[in-house]
Amino acid sequence: MLMLRLSIVVGGILISLFMIGDLQLIPPELAGSYITSRALIQLPILAGLLAFTFAPQFFRFAQTAFLATVISITYANYYLIHVAWEQAAFSFPYEGTLLYAFFGFFVFGMKFYYALTAMLISSVGFVGLMFLDPVYGDRTWMNAGFVVGSLFVGAIGRHRVDRLLGQLEEANEQLVGLSTVDGLTDLFNRRALMSESERLFALQRRSNKRLAVFMMDLDHFKQFNDHYGHQEGDRAIRIQADIMRQVFKRQTDILGRYGGEEFMAVIDGEHADRFEHLAGEILKQWQELAVPNEDSPDSKVLSCSIGICQGLATEFDSIDEMIRRADEALYRAKKQGRARYVMA
Structure with missing residues (x-):
């Protein structure tokens, strides 16, 4: 649990560092919208997840909480891409979409079906955004394909990790059995x-x-x-x-x-x-x-x-x-x- 909480804090620190760098690159007229998205939406979402880890029912709803966090921050980022294009015709980078998803898949430890759900919802949202705003010009659909493909690879990677962890857990159970059970009688050795x-x-x-x-x-x-x-x-x-x-x-x-x-x-x-x-x-x-x-x-x-x-x-x-x-x-x-x- 400590490592999870530290991971959430690290995620918040990364978003804060992105703010420092991005504010040097984006047009001045976007600064207000950018700060609102990062500081007043995305960081509070992470803070809410951190607070939820202290709740007694957290383990019961942890995977749902991870999914909701990743999707919420991802769509907040989509809105920022939309606003940047509408207000200043600025092509805001899409890499955050992949970073948020992979952070959820492999740092939070989302199970495969939750990762697959996040991949589908994120992909639909990004493709929809590209229909609405041709943010990246001639490369719009190439970038859309890259985002969807990368999210798919991440979900498949999560599936491989889950399968390997399952095999490892099964092997550990067998080892525990071999170390505690008499092979002839199935009683304790x-x-x-x-x-x-x-x-x-x-x-x-x-x-x-x-x-x-x-x-x-x-x-x-x-x-x-x-x-x-x-x-x-x-x-x-x-x-x-x-x-x-x-x-x-x-x-x-x-x-x-x-x-x-x-x-x-x-x-x-x-x-x-x-x-x-x-x-x-x-x-x-x-x-x-x-x-x-x-x-x-x-x-x-x-x-x-x-x-x-x-x-x-x-x-x-x-x-x-x-x-x-x-x-x-x-x-x-x-x-x-x-x-x-x-x-x-």
Whole structure:
């Protein structure tokens, strides 16, 4: 926003500098009309745009404001060209038409369809002015063609810029996804999981609210992977991720793959009973799926063990402490026979 406001100020300074130079070139009888156009019309339009940038609704109407500003100043310049011709048969330069348009296209950052609209309205106005006043003599229509063509090139340039920016934004989103999402499960990867968990822990600690960390591990996964192959192992990992998404449904729930066949969920809540219910739902879904695991020394189906650490966030020094306690609870669940949960 600061850069936009500085750009508007620079635009006003440029118009002021044009006044200093133009007043040395135009006939004296045009000085009053010229100063009126520049100082009392064009500069106040820019000042109005600058003031509008401080309004709460500016971002909603920014593109419309840019379009209105460019068209208003351009047509004020057309009127100045008309008056100069009518009053003194003076051919006032048309370059301002292009400067105003390009300033809007590339400095204000007008989107393509707004730039195209500005190009069409500006072109129609300039051609109409040339019909009304043959300002540039034998070169009138050549100059008109040059203005229309230049405005068209500017609009196409804005289209190319928008397309490149869109491709860049899409590439950045893909990079963010690659840096935060586990490719196999579409859950958070470990780095993003830890970052989001620390954020939720800090939030719950400030408000002295309850938090739970679930550590989940597929039982005898090595035997399953060795017996059925890596593709089936990957499918089992995806099943675990799908179960987690079905059980932990709230947008605030943080789900991730901690590593290998180990998963973690960090959620907020009011009662420990709810956490136990969620753990029970995970175990129940695995039981219902009954995925065969012939080489398991315990059950002959694939299962999951869960360790839970829960409590008020203020009772713990860090999220790392909660993860450590949940991991210890997971270890106890394994020792007690697997396919169960243990609450720390």
